[in-house]
Amino acid sequence: MINPIDTVKLQESAVLVSVQTKSQTDELTSEYLDELNFLTETAGAIVLKRFVQKLITPNSRTFIGTGKAAEIKAYVNEHDVSLIIFDDELSPSQLRNLEREFERRILDRTNLILDIFAQRAKTAHAKTQVELAQYEYLLPRLTRMWTHLERQRGGIGMRGPGETEIETDRRIIRDKISRLKKDLLSIDRQMATQRKNRASLVRVALVGYTNVGKSTIMNMLSKSDVFAENKLFATLDTTVRKVVIENLPFLLSDTVGFIRKLPHQLVESFKSTLDEVREADILVHIVDISHPAFEEQLDVVNQTMREIGVDSKPTLLVFNKIDAYHWIEKSEFDAMPETKQNLSLDALKQTWMAKSNSPCIFISAKQKSNIVELKKQLYDLIADTHRVRYPKDNFLY
Helix, strand or coil: CCCHHHHCCCCEEEEEEEEECCCCCHHHHHHHHHHHHHHHHHHCEEEEEEEEEECCCCECCCECCHHHHHHHHHHHHHHCCCEEEECCCCCHHHHHHHHHHHCCEEEEHHHHHHHHHHHHCCCHHHHHHHHHHHHHHHHHHCCCCCCCCCCCCCCCCCCCCCCCHHHHHHHHHHHHHHHHHHHHHHHHHHHHHHHHHCCCCCEEEEEEECCCCHHHHHHHHHCCCCCCCCCCCCCCCCEEEEEEECCEEEEEEECCCECCCCCHHHHHHCHHHHHHHHCCCEEEEEEECCCCCHHHHHHHHHHHHHHCCCCCCCEEEEEECHHHCCCCCHHHHHCCCCCCCCCCHHHHHHHHHHHCCCCEEECECCCCECHHHHHHHHHHHHHHHHHHHCHHHHHHC
16 A cells, blocks of 8 residues: 555745844734745645744844744744744855754745746746756855755866865856856847847836736736746746737736745846836736735836836726735725725725826726726727837728
């Protein structure tokens, strides 16, 4: 008889650790840990406990204080926890000190996101991008634990006299980074050529925080089968489809989702993916209206778009997942103070439609609610762009 344990990969157990500075509220810290929890589950681990320490600034040596470290150590030893995950990027020295202190694997937020990207990468392009980001993250964090790296470099004279293992590892990784950057330059040129060949059509890019429903909307508008799942970073590779609304053809691209504290290594290595956004004529910014921190998520995406220089493009703001929004009865709503947490959907619509500089619409891609209006607004934006680019084609409208 086959032991089921042999056929099923056991989930790793993890605890989450966060430092709450004086600029953060308890509610905000809880939201950040909820996202870290979702990231951890997406990576394939199970979260047993969360630890929060309030500090003015993180400890420069171990990120957390000695008392909290002792509390965490006692818990992970008692429950045989294999992973300790921090909701911030740790410095190389903090990582080394924490590994010595806990004798457990330590992951920071950046490493966790990189691991998810590595799991999700399917094409050679995405794998190259993720591998480059991982090596750039690892290089300053090398310790003598990295004995799995290849050591034979092809014969006598390749290592250098008296070179230690750690120095050899660093040199191997620098060589890999150099090779991957050359590979990506070649890929970027190919992608640029593909985009140039598609320049005759108006290009629309779906952007937004991760897991807001971009791929679902892509599938609905293009009648395609882009992978969509209720997990973070379900899509890494940019997918481009030709779509026709009424009589107007255009190109629609689904791009990688943004996230709070997106590792700068990923922003750099995913340059060609972000170029799809840079070279788009119109952006469709998808927001998960049901998420309690949707306004912060919207701001994170807007900030990222400012950083890559696309914030001035025509943008349609699409609030998705109204089917999952927390509905409040009018009698109940009238008796409550108007806060972000208890606004009725109608009040929320009025608020956002009034204050948004971009056209906005509220939909449910899952329930296909208000999709006709979405297509109409999208058609109007594309027609305006097409009219300016091809004034002789006005018979189309």
